[in-house]
Amino acid sequence: MPLSAYLHTVDLCVLCYCRAEGELKLLLNKRDAEPFAGHWALPGVVVNGGVQDLSLQDAVERLRASSKVGLALAWSEQVGTVGDAFRDPRCWSSSTYYLAIVADEVALGEHQGWFSLKAVADGSIKLPFDHNSIVAAVQERLLSKSLYSNLPLMFLGHEFSAPEATTIFSLVLARPVLKTSIRQRLLKLTEAGYLRETGRKKQGEGGRPQATVENLRPGEVYFFDRSFAD
Amino acid sequence: MPLSAYLHTVDLCVLCYCRAEGELKLLLNKRDAEPFAGHWALPGVVVNGGVQDLSLQDAVERLRASSKVGLALAWSEQVGTVGDAFRDPRCWSSSTYYLAIVADEVALGEHQGWFSLKAVADGSIKLPFDHNSIVAAVQERLLSKSLYSNLPLMFLGHEFSAPEATTIFSLVLARPVLKTSIRQRLLKLTEAGYLRETGRKKQGEGGRPQATVENLRPGEVYFFDRSFAD
DNA sequence: GTAATAGTGTCTCTGAGACAATATGAT
DNA sequence: ATCATATTGTCTCAGAGACACTATTAC
Secondary structure, three states: OOOOOEEEEEEEEEEEEEOOOOEEEEEEEEOOOOOOOOOEEOOEEEOOOOOOOOEHHHHHHHHHHOOOOOOOOOEEEEEEEEEEOOOOOOOEEEEEEEEEEOOOOOOOOOOEEEEEHHHHHOOOOOOOOOHHHHHHHHHHHHHHHHOOEOHHHHHHOOEEEHHHHHHHHHHHHOOOOOHHHHHHHHHHHHHOOOEEEEEEEEOOOOOOOEEEEEEOOOOOOOEOOEOOOO | OOOOOEEEEEEEEEEEEEOOOOEEEEEEEEOOOOOOOOOEEOOEEEOOOOOOOOEHHHHHHHHHHOOOOOOOOOEEEEEEEEEEOOOOOOOEEEEEEEEEEOOOOOOOOOOEEEEEHHHHHOOOOOOOOOHHHHHHHHHHHHHHHHOOEOHHHHHHOOEEEHHHHHHHHHHHHOOOOOHHHHHHHHHHHHHOOOEEEEEEEEOOOOOOOEEEEEEOOOOOOOEOOEOOOO
């Protein structure tokens, strides 16, 4: 049995694609309890705290449904667990942290805000605890997985176009990606039954309208057998 | 602060390549404490149990150095964390589990044993707690990562030959891999400064001797930009 | 020599990178 | 028609899959 007080939290890095600013955003929550009350931090809950969860997954769902998050998630995956004696001033604590993606931009509560993922990951925006390094680890996972999967498409929701796919891949990978490469991958996804052409079109910023496809397997990730070289 | 008793353990899936039997082996430990005393299970320690650890990583090192493991690790990585109310009969518990690889076959203590990874992962050998599913998750990580990295070479130690590399890749991926593909990858690794030809040779089972290469970056993983298709 | 395995050469095929050429809408 | 962007086509190149061919050891 534990020697002393011990906290285990579940923390979510909820990301979305902000079309207006053309960048990825991270959901932060203004803490109302000590420590760091009033500071912006990752939404999290204590697993073995005031509520009894049946499993870690239940704790994640409790957090997702709470006012700290309150959004539908298009994707969620566990990234890692950190634990040490110093990260929380209260006591020895561990955090199991997740990458989550929301497809739609949505209204947030007063205590919530979208912040630049890049700025948080590189430390320009400082967060309490070791949340900056957790965000950096999640960003790293997102990037490495996006080299050889369709994960970035999770940001685009049910119906999207090839140019939008190109934009989100370039954004996530933080480098230009050729539209021809993306088209080939979308074709591959269509053959694999993950996408279907809708026949509909949507208007971009002037120019020719964009044909759209729809996601037939929301929440399922496809792995390509080649990564974007670089 | 915690409502009730809560355990957080660190568990290792230590793997090695048994050349004699041509298969991957998993290190198990005969438990001497309840629950499941006398049963074979994954080596693990309670974080902040009888001993105070400064971090999860410290707990891993404490376990590695203990008589439950007591081996040098060529590789170690965290794979995931599970936690629920049922996995341990004592109380709510979490386990953060790791994939570890030892390069050399070594003598074990009385209370230790090497078991077929395959048999444990598919449930032919049953382990207490949810250790079977933990082992399956670790095997899955090993396999998926081996599709596009040099991770399997960690099993081979400092100096090895192309045929040995072919064997270990085929074993890890559980399918035949062409020697030409492996040779090309070894060439790539040599160009990247990860390997060097030793000029030495070693005798296989009859036939022409095998030229050996040495690992210049032990413990560093290289990622190829293509996976083995299939 | 033969047997057995190591190592090389060559061909096909897929998909990324690059970029030119054409198509389709708004104005 | 013009502009802006979407979409298609073509070429190169790297690397996996496949397999034939040559090389080097033991006997």
